[in-house]
Amino acid sequence: MTFRTITPTAGILATALILAGCSDPGGSDMEGMDHGGTTSSPSASAEATDTTFNDADVTFAMEMVMHHQQAIEMSDTLLAKEGVHPDVVALAERIKAAQGPEIDTMNQWLEAWGQDSDMEGLDHGTGMMSEDDMAALEEADGETASALFLEQMIMHHQGAIDMAQTQVDNGANPEAVSLAQKIVEDQAAEIAEMQELLNQL
Numbered sequence: 001m002t003f004r005t006i007t008p009t010a011g012i013l014a015t016a017l018i019l020a021g022c023s024d025p026g027g028s029d030m031e032g033m034d035h036g037g038t039t040s041s042p043s044a045s046a047e048a049t050d051t052t053f054n055d056a057d058v059t060f061a062m063e064m065v066m067h068h069q070q071a072i073e074m075s076d077t078l079l080a081k082e083g084v085h086p087d088v089v090a091l092a093e094r095i096k097a098a099q100g101p102e103i104d105t106m107n108q109w110l111e112a113w114g115q116d117s118d119m120e121g122l123d124h125g126t127g128m129m130s131e132d133d134m135a136a137l138e139e140a141d142g143e144t145a146s147a148l149f150l151e152q153m154i155m156h157h158q159g160a161i162d163m164a165q166t167q168v169d170n171g172a173n174p175e176a177v178s179l180a181q182k183i184v185e186d187q188a189a190e191i192a193e194m195q196e197l198l199n200q201l
Contacts, residue, residue, distance in 0.1 A: 051112075051113070052172060052173050052174070053109070053113050053172055053173045053176070054170075054171065054172040054173075056166070056167060056170035056171045056172065057109075057113070057167070057171045057172055057173040057176045058110070058113065058115050060163065060164070060166070060167035060171060060176060060180060061106040061107075061109050061110050061115075061176060062110065062115070063163055064102075064106060064160065064163060064164070064183070065103050065106050065107060065110075066128075067127070067128065067156070067159065067160055067163065068099040068100075068102055068103045068106075068160075069103065070128060070129060070156070071095055071099055071153070071156055071160075072095070072096050072099055072100060072103075073134070074092075074129065074134070074137060074149065074152060074153060074156070075092035075093070075095050075096045076096070077134070077137050077138055077145075078092045078137070078145055078146075078149045079092050079093065079096075081140075081141070081142045081145050082142050083141060083142025083143055084142040084143075084145060084146050084149075085143075085146040085197070085201060087197055087200075088146045088149060088150060088197060091153075091190070091193065091194065091197070092149065095153070095190070098186065102179065102183075105179065106176075106179075109173070109175070109176060126158075126159035126162050126163060127155050127156045127157070127158055127159015127160060127162070128156070128159065129152055129155075129156065133152060136148060137149060137152060146201060147198060147201050150194045150197055150198050150201075151198070153190075153194060154191050154194050154195065154198075157187040157188075157190055157191050157194075158191065160183055160187050161183070161184050161187050161188060161191075164180040164181070164183040164184045164187075165180070165184055167180035168180045168181050168184065
């Protein structure tokens with residue numbers, strides 16, 4: 001019997017282990033014992049956050065990942081051109097810098113929620129550019145592309161705001177709702193900036 005190895009100073013612990021039905025001969029490994037307690041390790045807190053989601057959260061994350069990916073593709077197309085207005089170049093670079101990390105965050109949520117990352121056939125959300133729209137941006141020279149990018153991205157941002165507001169209204173995951181609110185605020189500000197830039201071109 002392993003109980004003979006327990007010292008008197010460990011009597012209280014031994015009693016607790018016996019009452020709990022624990023047969024671990026080490027007696028010092030408490031991992032997994034206190035499942036009903038109120039203490040929370042960092043991993044337990046992360047798990048609680050990750051598992052708080054509903055259909056609105058999943059739809060938001062999946063559709064916004066694709067939406068952001070197209071915004072980055074549009075920005076890359078513009079940044080590859082010569083003769084683009086420098087303020088438009090700076091805007092495109094900021095959009096890439098902001099939306100890339102947000103894509104990573106949302107993909108991490110989807111993985112934690114156990115959602116399939118295969119988005120084939122999913123509604124891409126509002127404001128997405130068509131293949132013809134993307135081709136027009138690709139074919140435009142730098143000067144023409146400056147205005148075209150702004151016009152397209154305003155529409156793209158408006159779609160993202162609509163999607164994000166739906167998440168704010170219906171989402172359950174607090175981090176996803178917080179990101180959606182940030183998207184609403186950030187992209188509304190960028191729309192105002194782009195409209196001002198259009199007036200200057």
